Amino acid sequence: MDVTAHQDDGVHAHEYRWALPSVLLGDAREGGRVRRSTRDWIVDTLMFLLACGLTVLSLPEIQNAPAPLQTAEQILGALSCAAVWLRRRWPVGLAVVTMLFSSYLELPGGASVVALFTVAVHRPFKISGPVALFSLVTLAPYVLLRPRTELDRGWTAALGVALVLTVLAWGIVVRARRQVIWSLRQQAEVAADEARRSERERIAREMHDVLAHRVSMLSLHAGALEFRPDAPTEEIARAASAIRNNAHLALQDLREVIGVLRAVRPGDQDEGEEPVPERPQPTLADLPKLAGECRLAGMDVRLTLGVEDAPEGLGRNLYRIVQEALTNARKHAGGAPVAVTVAGRRGKGVSVEVRNPLRARHGLRIPGAGAGLIGLTERAELAGGRLEHGPTPEGEFLVRAWLPWPAKTTREDA
Incomplete structure (x- = not known):
């Protein structure tokens, strides 16, 4: 899932990690700037095509309507479909306006369905619920005024209620799924951060224990040479050899620790750089x-x-x-x-x-x-x-x- 896939209402990509909880909870600011990811463009295009498809399917319903009403239907239907591109910026406003249009007109109904779904996905039930209820209220004028027979009114009302409830439930399920995915991602990030922190602490302890031992050995031998400059040649040579060996081991230990910190994997090291070997860990x-x-x-x-x-x-x-x-x-x-x-x-x-x-x-x-x-x-x-x-x-x-x-x-x- 793209990290910018579910941005909403002014959530910038670099703010996504911290802003997403507020978006999921429906606290995002209406009318904020929207920056769409590639996935967002694809989804919005599909939603626009869906609204246009539902509008085209409704065209036969207005063939017998008066010419002025047909003109109004076509203009408002086209404007409603175009307004679908604003669904991320003003989801609630778009839903209310298209529902008002569809309370009597046929063609804005497709955009109304898309707008209701958007509100259900991007807003909590305390907002999407009243919007769905408003959609059912605006269904009443359409049922009373548009169908020509009582039978048509009954079927139209039942279909309208079923459509509103289905779209609302679908949007709530999508929203819940996104919340679960976001929660799992957050838990995974926290676990990864904790693992990295624990590993850094472990490496720091190893570095201190190993290098402190080596450096203290160096200091001890160097101190012996300082306090006994007149020591026999054999003793001086032995101390110098110990200093050289411990310095070599300290550098080797430091190189291993740096290799772990850099997390060098085969193929990742620079050209000509040898991979850092892992020595066996000490035991009892x-x-x-x-x-x-x-x-x-x-x-x-x-x-x-x-x-x-x-x-x-x-x-x-x-x-x-x-x-x-x-x-x-x-x-x-x-x-x-x-x-x-x-x-x-x-x-x-x-x-x-x-x-x-x-x-x-x-x-x-x-x-x-x-x-x-x-x-x-x-x-x-x-x-x-x-x-x-x-x-x-x-x-x-x-x-x-x-x-x-x-x-x-x-x-x-x-």
Whole structure:
């Protein structure tokens, strides 16, 4: 359905999304500017031809009428058909005028039928109902004055009432269908917006968790070189290699995130541009490797891993929580020992604790805004778990999280 297909009474294309509810409810302004879409032109042309066709079918009814009446019929019938092109701008006014004409004349009846249908489609029943009632009222003079016998009057009245009610019901059905379609489209747009927002938030969390880890590793190795310029050549070479490797990984992670944000699909990328590869997401089995990287950077990480073979989704969330907690420990308590404990089982859930002293053993501290802990809390809540963090009475900083592990692994968990 064209987004401009059902504009009415001054609704511009760029205002369609917000103005459509008022149009459907019949609150649009009479006489406003109309901008027709291609579909509108087709529909209006068909309505004009319908009015002309009904007028032509009524021509035999005026053959025996006096010449002045025939002339009046032809002029007003032609004007009524031409006025059908104004049905979007003045639907109610067009309906009232053509109904008044058809209260005695034959030829304006076709335009009257089209006008009633237009009002039923574009106005609520509180407006279309009285207009239809007015049409039935104007039917009375026609029934009393035009037919020549009582039998003709009865058939004419019955046919007229049936025609008015049929056209009104048809228009109401069309209007209801448009309302349902518009409502479904709005729901789909809201759902799509919500999905895009959730995806952006997910990407932002991934970007923060991954890049913060890499950048903090860079800062740690660079700080070590700054504080120990007289270190052995082997140590300096090892630190420089770690800086280079982490910078390379950070660029690779950033490239992947940008690729996701751009939603590059095969065939959409620029000529000569390579598609962004997707690396496997980390799982719980990668925690020992993460702890090893931190130890190479000079951290004292003590990992106790009491869970094996966790679902992929659960393992990824646990990995990101531990990764961010280690990043925070590296920023605020560099050189202090960090204890990481992961325990749990299927059907009971998994808990992870990361503990480290509140104060660093050396003066190097990396600035942070605290957004990582907020992101971890959101991640845990989205997974159906919970996360708490803060200082303990023992002088440590604790990050504790619990995530559910259902007894049966669903496809989403996998």
